[in-house]
Every structure is written in structure tokens, then in C-alpha cells.
Amino acid sequence: MADDNGKVNTPLSFDEPDDSFTPRAAIAEAKRCLNCKNPVCRTGCPIEHEIPQFIAALAKGNVGEASTIIARRSNLPAVCGRVCPHEKQCEGACILAKKGNGIRIGKLEQFIADFDSEMELTAHTPPSKFVGKVAVIGSGPAGLTVAGDLAKASYEVTVFESQAEPGGVLVYGIPDFRLKKDVVRREIRRIERLGVKFNTDILVGPDITVDEIFAEGYDAIFIGTGTALPRTLDVPGRDLPGVLQASYFLQMVALARADNVDRREVPVQLGDRVFVIGAGNVGMDAARTAIRLGARASVVYHRTEKEITALLSEYQQAREEGVEFIWLASTKQFLGQNKLTGLEYEVMEIDNDKEIRGTGRLETINADKVILAIGQRPAARIVSTTTGIQVNEKGYVITKDRPYGMTTRRGVFAGGDVVHEPATVVLAMKEAKKVAQGIALYIEAKKLLEECGE
Ligand SMILES: Cc1cc2nc3c(=O)[nH]c(=O)nc-3n(C[C@H](O)[C@H](O)[C@H](O)COP(=O)(O)OP(=O)(O)OC[C@H]3O[C@@H](n4cnc5c(N)ncnc54)[C@H](O)[C@@H]3O)c2cc1C
Ligand code: SF4
Incomplete structure (x- = not known):
């Protein structure tokens, strides 16, 4: 940076500062948790992480169990541990925060996720039999959440991503000094190990349309394309x-x-x-x-x-x-x-x-x-190259509550920033989790009708 006289000083580092907990410090922090009967920390978390439970497992030194509990609610714990606004969510709600020494829940989540990845404590295996086939467009937090949740529920999932590398804003927006790219890559590798396939460098709309994707035998399509057009x-x-x-x-x-x-x-x-x-x-x-x-x-x-x-x-x-x-x-x-x-x-x-x-x-x-840096809005590449997907006056995709997240076109779902306007990683994940359930319900009903010859 340059000072008032225009003199250029040594620039700050681009690398994420290494302020992670050591195993000893993480366990000591976990032991401070009161395991409250009414865990207000969990209420403060948009995806309702089982916070006291994973902290209790960590306090016993069982990082694998803690990681398994976290994986029940999130496919991106190492990311959330770093970039979620914890002070406004779980940590802000923690009962000890009122006394000024709240539990550092985000850093604990980060420690558990990093330690699990490094030590390969928990293994993920792809399903042996698929119950449906889903295409996910966009590989930001929304797309990755839908892909991970549906793969865990035995769906065959393929992600279509326009960039050379999956991750969305996590890779191409949030800078390295807040979120190391290797952390995102590790999370994506875990999702890949669930059987999810990634097709990168494909811009849905110009390169392949929604109709062409359906013609490849997909039961449902999820649009999680974020807000690509800057204001x-x-x-x-x-x-x-x-x-x-x-x-x-x-x-x-x-x-x-x-x-x-x-x-x-x-x-x-x-x-x-x-x-x-x-x-x-x-x-x-x-x-x-x-x-x-x-x-x-x-x-x-x-x-x-x-x-x-x-x-x-x-x-x-x-x-x-x-x-x-x-x-x-x-x-x-x-x-x-x-x-x-x-x-x-x-x-x-x-x-x-x-x-x-x-x-x-x-x-x-x-x-x-x-x-x-005055905001973004969705691009119209997908909706303008197919029919039946309605958007509002600002270009955001309109979705229904039943099945949750379905657009005005049957079988096409949407979630994340492309629906709810630019928000946060965890809010995109929260919505995407609900949409993944909507997609599963839709495919189940579709298969039943097909079996009945409808
Ligand atoms: C610079 C920056 C910093 C931020 N910092 C934070 C933070 O610290 N904490 C926080 O919680 N949130 C933060 N956010 C917000 C957060 O990143 C977003 O709310 C979140 O990424 C939205 O997720 P998404 O999956 O809906 O969209 P995105 O992350 O935008 O992902 C959309 C993906 O779709 C792909 N795509 C788009 N069109 C097509 C197409 N036609 N075909 C194929 N692929 C397509 C894009 O390439 C992209 O990979 C930040 C956002 C920015 C821009
Ligand atoms: S509110 Fe704080 S002390 Fe209570 S269970 Fe949650 S993290 Fe632990």
C-alpha cells in the first residue's frame, strides 16, 4: 500500500492467516461449552447445525464423530467455519456471549472440518443404486449443497459449471486471505467422492439448453447460477x-x-x-x-x-x-x-x-x-434459451413452495442468490437444502406416476 506521501510500502499477504485452533486448544474450547438444554446457538444457525452435539463429541476428543454430526447438515463446513457471519448467528446467540466469552463455534467447525480432511477420518462412498438423475447448473454454495444432499440420498448428480473450476463465488469472489482455495477444493473433492460428476467450462444456455439436458434423461434440473451481472x-x-x-x-x-x-x-x-x-x-x-x-x-x-x-x-x-x-x-x-x-x-x-x-x-x-461494488443481478442466459421459466421484474427466478423450489416449469428447480437476491453462503445453503428435499419429493412422485403408466 502507499502512504500519504505516495510512498509504496510492502503489500500485505494474500494468504489466509493461520489462526486455526491446535487440537489441544480446540478441545479446551469445546470443554467450555455448557451443552445447554435450550441451545440458542443452534436456533441462531440458519441450517440448524447440531452445535452442542458436535462440540460434545469434540470435547471427548472424537473429531470423526463431530465431523459426522456436522456432515448431517452441511456439505461445506470448512467454508462455513471461515466465512459465515458467526457473530450475527450462532456465536452471537450463544448464552456465554452475553458474558463476553462466547464459544468460538465457527473456529471449532473449521478445526473439525480441516482435521477430518487432513486425517481422512470419515469416508464417503457413492451409492450403489440410483433412485433418480439430477442435473445441477452452477457450483456455488447452492449447487454444491443440492448436489451433496441428493448424492447422499442416492441420486445420480451431474453439475454443469461455466467456469474452469467449480466453487462459484467461493473460488472466484471471496479472496484467498479470507478463504484459501485449497479449502474449497477439498470440500469439492468430498462431494465428488459421493459420486457427483462435475462438467466444467459449460455455459448452460449458449452451450447446452435446459431442453437438451432433459433430453439426456434427467428427471429434474436445479438452477443455482447466482447473480452473474454486476450493477x-x-x-x-x-x-x-x-x-x-x-x-x-x-x-x-x-x-x-x-x-x-x-x-x-x-x-x-x-x-x-x-x-x-x-x-x-x-x-x-x-x-x-x-x-x-x-x-x-x-x-x-x-x-x-x-x-x-x-x-x-x-x-x-x-x-x-x-x-x-x-x-x-x-x-x-x-x-x-x-x-x-x-x-x-x-x-x-x-x-x-x-x-x-x-x-x-x-x-x-x-x-x-x-x-x-454496488450489487449484482442474475443473467438471463438460461431462461432466454428455453421456455416456461418465469422471472420477476428484476430477473430473479420465481419458485413455488410445493414442491419446494420448483420454478414455473415442471421439473426445473432453482435456489440460492438467483432466487433470493445476493445474500450469504449459509443462506444459499439453507434454501438449497430445502430445494433438494423438494426435488426428491418431485422425483419420487414422478417415478410413481411412471410406474402407474401415467
Ligand atoms: C466478493 C464476495 C464476497 C463474499 N463474501 C461472503 C462472506 O464472507 N460470507 C458469506 O456468507 N457470503 C459472502 N458472499 C456472498 C456469497 O458468496 C453468495 O451469497 C453465495 O456464493 C451464493 O451462492 P450461489 O450458489 O447462489 O451462487 P454463486 O456462488 O454465485 O455460484 C453460481 C455459479 O453458477 C455458475 N453459473 C452461472 N451461470 C451459469 C450458466 N449459465 N451455466 C453454468 N454455470 C453457470 C457460476 O459460474 C457460479 O459458479 C460474498 C460474495 C461476493 C461476491
Ligand atoms: S449456547 Fe453456547 S454454551 Fe450453550 S450449547 Fe450452544 S455453544 Fe454451548
Whole structure:
């Protein structure tokens, strides 16, 4: 990162900090758990992990049993242990948190999942006989959850993924310093061991349509394609070279770190003055990544510190790493002739009714790059190349409650961000778990009708 005088300091590491529990520390932490009769930690978990039970198994030193209990609810424990907003969920709800020493449930989950993978304590075997055939489009948390849950229930599952590597945002969005790619790869290998097949580099829509997938004999299709289209800011200069989308920037960094593109193609370079528009988790990830590339990064936000949507922990880390924040600044235009040279914003203020309004005062700052982190929406590649799948006015797929997650087309289901708008890993998993049950019910009914000659 560069200091106030423009001097470039040694960039921070891209690697995830190794702050995992040692086995001794994990067991000591597990022993602090009160094994509450009314486990409020579990109520706080969107996928209702059996938290006291896996902690009790760990407290006895039985990591394999703890891992088996976790696997009953989740296919991605090593991921969730790292990126779930625990402070708002299980850890925030833990009875001991009120006294300021809540159980570190996320780190325990991470320890159990990592230890199991390294020691290969629990084995997964593919089913010997299949009860149905399901295609899953997209391999983010939603697709992986549907694939894992249905494989465990003896379905033959094939995943179609447009990227070269499965994992969705876990691989191409969340940066390495928060989630090591090897951790995601390990989780995917476990799902593969359940018998799930992965077809990568296939963009459903242009490369193969939903109708063509059905023609291959699939009983049901799940769409878990997330939100691929970034939102743009409708101001002058938005098409200038140097105005980037956060998703593109983070993906290029991930590809360069995996040596799949040349590092010079990463659109932020050492010494760049970078402004990130948007103060959610994606904005924090983009700013913290830019700092690691040796840039000086500031977040520009039209509201105040109190209203940011990023997790408090992410925001605090961004500050500690040197990300600067410009509050109450509403971007009006990007400046430059053939490439970006700066941005202009209007200074906002809070009026007597506590409403935010413009002051009419304009400020200009020099910028080498602007990164837009103001949200995403679904692409229409699948729905526009087939019939019968309805979306709402914003492009999100419409689904039913019975069978859970089915779209307006019979046999086609959807879940995760493509239905519920960008949320969190665990919320995409929660919905996907319910959709997996809906798919199983649908296929069971379909097979029964087929047997009856319908
Ligand atoms: C930068 C960033 C940081 C985040 N940080 C966190 C965090 O710390 N904690 C947290 O809980 N959540 C976080 N989130 C949100 C979380 O990652 C998402 O809510 C979650 O990944 C949604 O899962 P999904 O499976 O619905 O979609 P995605 O993860 O987006 O996966 C969709 C997959 O579908 C594939 N696909 C799309 N179209 C097609 C097609 N036509 N054919 C084939 N494949 C297709 C895509 O390539 C992708 O692999 C973050 C998101 C971003 C962008
Ligand atoms: S609320 Fe806290 S102390 Fe009680 S069972 Fe859950 S993790 Fe243990």
C-alpha cells in the first residue's frame, strides 16, 4: 500500500492467516461449552447445525464423530467455519456471549472440518443404486449443497459449471486471505467422492439448453447460477477504461494467483490510487485486495459509517489494513478523456429529519482506478434459451413452495442468490437444502406416476 506521501510500502499477504485452533486448544474450547438444554446457538444457525452435539463429541476428543454430526447438515463446513457471519448467528446467540466469552463455534467447525480432511477420518462412498438423475447448473454454495444432499440420498448428480473450476463465488469472489482455495477444493473433492460428476467450462444456455439436458434423461434440473451481472452506476464516464466491476477485478486476481492469467492482466497495479464505490462485504474485499496489490485504496460511500452493509469484522480489518473511507459522498461522474483520471462526488449531509440529502457542493479527487461494488443481478442466459421459466421484474427466478423450489416449469428447480437476491453462503445453503428435499419429493412422485403408466 502507499502512504500519504505516495510512498509504496510492502503489500500485505494474500494468504489466509493461520489462526486455526491446535487440537489441544480446540478441545479446551469445546470443554467450555455448557451443552445447554435450550441451545440458542443452534436456533441462531440458519441450517440448524447440531452445535452442542458436535462440540460434545469434540470435547471427548472424537473429531470423526463431530465431523459426522456436522456432515448431517452441511456439505461445506470448512467454508462455513471461515466465512459465515458467526457473530450475527450462532456465536452471537450463544448464552456465554452475553458474558463476553462466547464459544468460538465457527473456529471449532473449521478445526473439525480441516482435521477430518487432513486425517481422512470419515469416508464417503457413492451409492450403489440410483433412485433418480439430477442435473445441477452452477457450483456455488447452492449447487454444491443440492448436489451433496441428493448424492447422499442416492441420486445420480451431474453439475454443469461455466467456469474452469467449480466453487462459484467461493473460488472466484471471496479472496484467498479470507478463504484459501485449497479449502474449497477439498470440500469439492468430498462431494465428488459421493459420486457427483462435475462438467466444467459449460455455459448452460449458449452451450447446452435446459431442453437438451432433459433430453439426456434427467428427471429434474436445479438452477443455482447466482447473480452473474454486476450493477453499474448510471453516471457520466461509467464506460471509461479504469472503471471496473468488483466481480471482474476479484476474478482476475483469483485467476492470476492460480497462474491462469498473466499477473500483468490484473487491472490494479502497484502504486495505483483506487476508489471502491460501495461499502458492503464485496467492497471491503475489493479494497483489501487492492491494498495487497500495492495500491492505495479508499471506499466511497454515500451514507455514513453506521449504515454500511459489510460485516463489522470485515470493516475493522479493512481499516486496520489501511483502507480509507470517504463518508457521505455521492458519486456524480467519472472524469477523464480516454481513461479514468478522477471522480467527482457531491458532499451529502444529514438534515434535521435525519435524512441524507445533497448539499450541492462538489469535490473532485484524482483516481487511477474505480471499482464498482454496488450489487449484482442474475443473467438471463438460461431462461432466454428455453421456455416456461418465469422471472420477476428484476430477473430473479420465481419458485413455488410445493414442491419446494420448483420454478414455473415442471421439473426445473432453482435456489440460492438467483432466487433470493445476493445474500450469504449459509443462506444459499439453507434454501438449497430445502430445494433438494423438494426435488426428491418431485422425483419420487414422478417415478410413481411412471410406474402407474401415467
Ligand atoms: C466478493 C464476495 C464476497 C463474499 N463474501 C461472503 C462472506 O464472507 N460470507 C458469506 O456468507 N457470503 C459472502 N458472499 C456472498 C456469497 O458468496 C453468495 O451469497 C453465495 O456464493 C451464493 O451462492 P450461489 O450458489 O447462489 O451462487 P454463486 O456462488 O454465485 O455460484 C453460481 C455459479 O453458477 C455458475 N453459473 C452461472 N451461470 C451459469 C450458466 N449459465 N451455466 C453454468 N454455470 C453457470 C457460476 O459460474 C457460479 O459458479 C460474498 C460474495 C461476493 C461476491
Ligand atoms: S449456547 Fe453456547 S454454551 Fe450453550 S450449547 Fe450452544 S455453544 Fe454451548
